Amino acid sequence: MLNWRSLLLTALLAGSLAACATPPEKDSGAAGDGENTAATAEGSRLDVVKDRGRLICGVDGGIPGFSYVDEDSNYSGIDVDICKAVAAAVLGDADAVEYRKLDSTERFTALAGGEVDMLSRNTTWTISRDTSVGLEFAPTTFYDGQGMMVRADSGLETLEDFDGKSVCVEAGTTTELNLTDKMREAGVDPEVKTYQQADPAYQAYDDELCDGFTSDKSQLLARRTTLSDPEAHILLDVTMSKEPLGPVTINNDSAWFDVVKWVTYGLIEAEELGITSENVSEMEGSDDPTVRRFLGAEGELGEGIGLESDFMVNAIEAVGNYSEVYERNLGKDSQFKLDRGLNALWTDGGLLYAPPFR
Amino acid sequence: MIATPPPSTGPIAPPPEIRDTSLNWIKKNLLTPWYNALITLAIAGLAGLVLNNFLRWAINLDGDPNKAQWNVIPANLAIFAVGRYPDEQYWRLWIALGIVAILAGLSWGVVARSVKLFSRNVLIGLAIAACICFLIPVPISPWRLLSVTMLGLVAGSAWLGQQLGRKVPQLGQYTSFAWLGSFLIYLWLLGGNLGLEPVRTGEWGGIMLTVFLAIISILLCFPIGVTMALGRQSELPVVRWFSVAYIEVIRGIPLIAILFMGQVIVPLFLPEGMRPDRVLRAVVGLTLFSSAYLAENVRGGLQSIPRGQEEAAQALGLNAPLTVSLVVLPQALKAVIPAIVGQFISLFQDTTLLSIVGLEELLGMSRSILANPNFIGRYAEVYLFVGVLYWFFCYAMSSGSRYVEKRLNTEHR
Numbered sequence: 001m002l003n004w005r006s007l008l009l010t011a012l013l014a015g016s017l018a019a020c021a022t023p024p025e026k027d028s029g030a031a032g033d034g035e036n037t038a039a040t041a042e043g044s045r046l047d048v049v050k051d052r053g054r055l056i057c058g059v060d061g062g063i064p065g066f067s068y069v070d071e072d073s074n075y076s077g078i079d080v081d082i083c084k085a086v087a088a089a090v091l092g093d094a095d096a097v098e099y100r101k102l103d104s105t106e107r108f109t110a111l112a113g114g115e116v117d118m119l120s121r122n123t124t125w126t127i128s129r130d131t132s133v134g135l136e137f138a139p140t141t142f143y144d145g146q147g148m149m150v151r152a153d154s155g156l157e158t159l160e161d162f163d164g165k166s167v168c169v170e171a172g173t174t175t176e177l178n179l180t181d182k183m184r185e186a187g188v189d190p191e192v193k194t195y196q197q198a199d200p201a202y203q204a205y206d207d208e209l210c211d212g213f214t215s216d217k218s219q220l221l222a223r224r225t226t227l228s229d230p231e232a233h234i235l236l237d238v239t240m241s242k243e244p245l246g247p248v249t250i251n252n253d254s255a256w257f258d259v260v261k262w263v264t265y266g267l268i269e270a271e272e273l274g275i276t277s278e279n280v281s282e283m284e285g286s287d288d289p290t291v292r293r294f295l296g297a298e299g300e301l302g303e304g305i306g307l308e309s310d311f312m313v314n315a316i317e318a319v320g321n322y323s324e325v326y327e328r329n330l331g332k333d334s335q336f337k338l339d340r341g342l343n344a345l346w347t348d349g350g351l352l353y354a355p356p357f358r
Numbered sequence: 359m360i361a362t363p364p365p366s367t368g369p370i371a372p373p374p375e376i377r378d379t380s381l382n383w384i385k386k387n388l389l390t391p392w393y394n395a396l397i398t399l400a401i402a403g404l405a406g407l408v409l410n411n412f413l414r415w416a417i418n419l420d421g422d423p424n425k426a427q428w429n430v431i432p433a434n435l436a437i438f439a440v441g442r443y444p445d446e447q448y449w450r451l452w453i454a455l456g457i458v459a460i461l462a463g464l465s466w467g468v469v470a471r472s473v474k475l476f477s478r479n480v481l482i483g484l485a486i487a488a489c490i491c492f493l494i495p496v497p498i499s500p501w502r503l504l505s506v507t508m509l510g511l512v513a514g515s516a517w518l519g520q521q522l523g524r525k526v527p528q529l530g531q532y533t534s535f536a537w538l539g540s541f542l543i544y545l546w547l548l549g550g551n552l553g554l555e556p557v558r559t560g561e562w563g564g565i566m567l568t569v570f571l572a573i574i575s576i577l578l579c580f581p582i583g584v585t586m587a588l589g590r591q592s593e594l595p596v597v598r599w600f601s602v603a604y605i606e607v608i609r610g611i612p613l614i615a616i617l618f619m620g621q622v623i624v625p626l627f628l629p630e631g632m633r634p635d636r637v638l639r640a641v642v643g644l645t646l647f648s649s650a651y652l653a654e655n656v657r658g659g660l661q662s663i664p665r666g667q668e669e670a671a672q673a674l675g676l677n678a679p680l681t682v683s684l685v686v687l688p689q690a691l692k693a694v695i696p697a698i699v700g701q702f703i704s705l706f707q708d709t710t711l712l713s714i715v716g717l718e719e720l721l722g723m724s725r726s727i728l729a730n731p732n733f734i735g736r737y738a739e740v741y742l743f744v745g746v747l748y749w750f751f752c753y754a755m756s757s758g759s760r761y762v763e764k765r766l767n768t769e770h771r
Contacts, residue, residue, distance in 0.1 A: 048630060061716075061726045068729030071433050073442045076730075098560050101716035101726070106622045113626040115633075199728075199737045226735035228424055335731040 045249070045256035046090070046306055049117055054096050057083035058116035061101035064222045065330045066122055066142075075099050078329040079120040081319040082141055082247050082264065086118065089263045089311040094318030108133055111250055118260055119248040124174070134251040138261045139268070141322075142330075143342040143351055144243035146178050147217035148236040149224065154211055159238055163188040168201050168210040170194070178241045179214050202227070212236075216243055222336045258305045262357075266312040269294060269354040270321035272345055277320035280313055294357045301357060322352065430736040431743050432494070434727045438743070441563015441718045447555065450547045451566065452504055457540055459511040465533045466512070467519020475520050476513075484513060541577075559637040563718035565747065571637070571719065572706040575644040579705070580698075582645065583652025584691075588682065590657055601653070608650035614711050616643045621715040640712050648705045655697040659690035692766050699759035703752045710748075720744055 049055050059067040059079050067077040080099070088094040100116050107123065110116050112134065123129070125137040148167075150156045156165065159182060169176050171194035183190055193210050195201035198219075205213040206227050213220065217235065224230050247264060249257045270276075273291050275283045284295050292298040296309030303309060319325055330338045344350025389395040418425035431438070440451060467475065476484075491505040523529045548570070550556035562570070589601030608616075620639040634642075663686050671681040691698070713722030724740050727733060733740075 061718075061722075062729040064729045064731050064734050066729075067726075068731070069437060069442065069723070069726035070730055071437075071732070073437045073445070075442075075726075098558065100560075101718065101722065103714055103716065106618065106715065109622045109626070113622065114630055115622070115625050199735075202735070222731070222734065335734075 044306075045114075045117055045253050046259055049090055049256075053091060054098055055083065055087040055090065055118070056098045056100060056116045057086075058100045058102040058107055058110055058119040058121050059083065060104075060121045061099070063122055063219075065218065065334060065336055067099075067120075076329070078142060078325055079122065081325045081329065082120045082267075083118070085267060085315040085319045085325075086247075086260055086263050088314040088318035089266075089307060090259060092308070092314050094314075108135065111135070111248065114250075117249075117256070121248075122245050123248050125244045125246060136249045136251055136253075136257045138247040138249065138257070139264045139354075140244040140246040140351075141264060142218070142245045144216045144218050144245055145239040145342075146175055146214060146241040146243065147220050148238055148240070149205070149213045149215075149220045149233055150211060150236060151208075152232050152234045156211065157236065159183065159186040159236075159240075160188055162186070162190040162212065164190065165211040166191040166193055166209075167212045167214055168193045168195060168205045169214050170198055170201055171196050174241070175215055182240045198223075214240065218330065218336075218338060221338055222330075225335055255306060259307065262305055263311070263315055265354040266294070266315060266357070267319070267322040267325065268345070268352045269357055270312065270316050271323045271352075272347065272354065275316060275321060276324060277316055277318075280316045284310075284313065290357070299358075426739050427736060428739055430727070430733040430739055433733075434730075435494075437564060437723055437727060438720065438747075439564050440566045441723055442561045443563065443566070444557060444561065447550075447557055450550075450554065454544050454547045455508060456511060457543060459508045460515045461533065461536055461540060463512040463515030464519035464522075465530075465537075467516040467521075468523035468529050468533055470516075471520050471523035475516060484509060559635050562637065564723050565720050567637070567717065568706075568709050568719040569751070571640060571644065571709045571712070572702075574641050575648060575705055575709075576702050578641070578645040579649035579652055582649035584656050584687070586649060586653035587656035587660060590653065591660060605650045605653050608646055609654075611647075613643075613647045613708055614714065616647055617711055617715050619643075621717075636717065640715075640717055644705060644708065648701060648708075652698065652701050655694050655701055656690065658697065659692075659694035660686065662693050663689050692763075695759055695763050695766075699756060703755050706751060706755065707748065720747065 057080075059075065059077075061067050061069070061075070063077070063079075065077055067075060067079040070076045075097075083097050083099070084094040087097045100110065102110050102116070102119070102121055107119055107121055108129075111119055118138075123137075125140065129135050130137055148159070156162065162183065167179060167190050169179055169192060176192070176194060179192060190212075191210075193204065195204060198215075202213070202223050204210060215223075217239075220235055224233050224235075227233060247260050249260050270280075273283075273288075273294060275291065275295070280295070283291055284297050286292060286297075289298065293301060295313050296302055296311065300309055302311045305311075308314075320328070326340065326343060327333045330336050331340065340348070340350060342351045344352065346353040387394075388398040414425070416426050418427065421427075436445065436448075440448070443451065488506055488509055491509065492502055494502070519529070519533075546552060546554070548557065548562065548566075549559070586601045586605055589597045590605065592598045592601070617640065620643040621636065624639065625633050667685055667689065668681055671685040676684065709719055710721040712719050713725065716722070718726070721744060724744050728737050728740055
């Protein structure tokens with residue numbers, strides 16, 4: 001019995017499908033220009049960013065000191081400052097950044113799909129990510145390493161002391177795997193207590209449910225300030241893994257990768273040359289040819305990577321040199337008071353070394 | 359409280375006139391026989407202990423670092439409310455909220471036109487709400503004044519609505535249309551363009567984004583769900599197969615997978631510039647998901663309507679669309695209101711999953727606030743606050759649904 005109801009339904013169905021299909025146009029004004037659609041195939045991401053007038057930067061959004069939202073509802077942190085520096089260098093405006101919060105599982109997919117222009121999201125540089133995942137790693141902005149926190153009065157000094165003790169760790173991270181590896185190497189068998197999230201894990205350690213806590217050293221030091229008695233905890237002098245963290249772009253886009261790479265190097269070079277956000281305008285009139293070249297007062301370094309010659313002036317005015325970025329977010333001007341350690345300039349015994357700008 | 363159980367052993371019924379007093383109720387239900395008294399004591403003791411510990415933690419007047427430090431809430435109140443929406447554009451949100459307040463008041467007045475509007479309970483509620491608005495330690499001082507103004511708008515337009523509603527009986531229909539029409543105004547106020555500075559959806563966040571996502575998805579999933587439910591019972595094979603396939607496929611996929619596909623996988627196939635907005639993708643995902651569940655709820659209602667209803671409608675000469683829209687659907691939907699509202703409430707709660715795919719709705723925003731070095735480790739305070747907010751919205755929805763149910767029942771009997 002073919003009746004009216006069925007006809008009505010077909011019409012309704014068609015209508016609702018059409019309604020589903022149309023809304024995208026409503027927001028096209030906010031989504032940016034529809035040009036440069038084939039950019040990923042032919043042009044560079046650099047042109048996409050310039051045309052859009054906005055950098056889309058993938059951040060974690062939930063790591064103290066690296067990326068978080070402050071009371072004035074601005075993103076802050078060392079990862080965020082790298083995004084700002086790149087935006088300032090490319091677009092001349094450090095605020096022309098759209099931040100995308102990315103989970104650790106979706107970050108590479110989002111980058112590969114072009115949802116974000118770059119990642120500045122606590123990503124460890126490894127060979128498999130560099131090759132098989134298809135990423136390009138810009139210079140390391142933070143050298144981290146996995147450490148172990150214990151109570152000062154526990155008498156634990158090395159990993160060998162951990163036989164029969166317990167260690168708290170976040171589940172599903174490389175940290176957990178490293179712990180197992182290192183403990184097997186040391187020939188001891190501690191009880192590993194895994195927690196799905198950071199907050200309950202630290203709470204468990206604070207409640208003395210485990211003897212040690214392992215995570216990246218920067219995280220341990222940051223979290224130590226929030227324990228009920230921060231002075232009662234020490235970090236053992238062991239480094240269980242290397243964790244070089246830095247910005248990431250997609251493979252096969254050298255022009256864009258070069259921009260991110262050299263802006264990052266530029267922040268390091270600026271510290272070496274003694275250029276800060278305060279004196280950068282004076283330094284442009286300096287007599288030193290290296291400084292003049294670096295700031296674009298002389299030569300054409302910027303044009304080589306498709307930017308204005310004074311691209312580093314904008315970046316430094318926006319966030320300062322590497323030392324300023326570090327001290328503001330993690331170092332002595334922050335709550336964490338992290339030493340520079342490996343993150344000092346090569347001239348001070350650290351690992352930061354920028355190739356010459358010439 | 360520590361009354362000894364009555365010594366009597368025989369089944370002597372107490373005189374009926376004292377059965378209703380609360381003391382007797384306690385005696386009868388909690389303290390007899392003796393082992394119930396023990397259980398009551400144990401549970402009351404445990405609850406008291408928990409409450410005591412909680413209050414000791416929550417009330418922190420001397421700045422003890424091991425107790426709750428509530429300053430994280432007022433310091434970030436604006437972020438909880440609207441995320442990273444630019445603060446020089448907040449006035450637009452206040453206007454939008456003002457329109458909501460006026461419409462809510464009008465509808466309330468119209469609905470309650472035959473009863474006393476400001477009964478004692480309502481007045482007490484308004485007074486409490488006003489006190490809360492004034493006492494909340496907001497860093498931005500005009501906020502207090504503005505939020506009290508909003509309450510005033512609700513009360514004022516309720517009175518107006520009642521007066522008008524008595525004169526113009528059809529006002530109820532107009533307010534429904536006004537709600538729908540005002541939606542475009544909200545979109546314009548929130549998103550900008552057409553003379554207002556555009557605010558990208560990437561800067562929407564907090565409660566605003568949560569409520570926005572939930573409301574749009576609810577509005578969209580309802581017609582789709584009803585259509586699918588009717589389609590599943592259709593006699594046209596293509597329509598029926600399509601509906602069945604849609605419902606069964608969507609119900610077979612977890613919501614997080616749909617959202618993840620929308621946020622991360624779909625862009626892989628679409629070139630830059632052709633990608634729909636992220637908030638829109640989230641709305642589509644939520645709508646697709648909940649309309650499949652809604653369809654099954656509505657189908658339950660449709661099947662509960664006796665065949666005779668339809669036959670009677672046909673005997674009266676109604677054609678198929680009229681039979682469905684005037685006879686079958688109204689009864690079917692009324693029968694499944696609790697299930698539908700349950701679906702809406704869980705849709706509201708499902709918006710939290712979007713924090714996993716990086717939208718800054720209430721829960722996602724909380725995570726970013728917790729990473730602020732000034733507030734590290736304040737998660738108990740923040741999650742408690744967020745939990746209370748979610749409870750507030752869900753409870754409002756379910757009490758609203760109870761009210762609607764009651765009204766519909768009385769009208770038909």
